[in-house]
């Protein structure tokens with residue numbers, strides 16, 4: 400079982416928040432007021448247990464393409480490039496204003512953050528399929 404504890408990135412105060420705490424409900428650090436977080440991954444045992452969960456929130460009144468409002472993915476995945484396990488968390492929240500994009504990829508063994516992205520969805524361009532075409 401891999402646990403992620405949350406710390407303030409600025410002053411390293413432990414924050415009583417889960418790593419899947421929606422950005423919307425995130426409070427500034429009680430000590431320094433920073434919104435930046437660092438995630439500490441700890442394994443409680445040696446048994447390799449891989450879990451993956453996915454959550455979706457749909458609005459049935461919207462046209463089919465816009466139904467998906469919130470999409471959360473969290474768990475272990477194989478990194479196809481390296482063949483190693485990674486711990487991935489991704490949250491796309493179109494119900495927040497502005498729409499928000501969070502992606503965190505952690506190496507569960509070295510606890511190293513491989514990729515971290517926490518920004519408005521509209522600012523999330525230039526990566527992969529979200530890339531804007533220039534004429």
Ligand SMILES: [Zn+2]
Nearest residue numbers: 407410428431
């Ligand atoms: Zn702080």
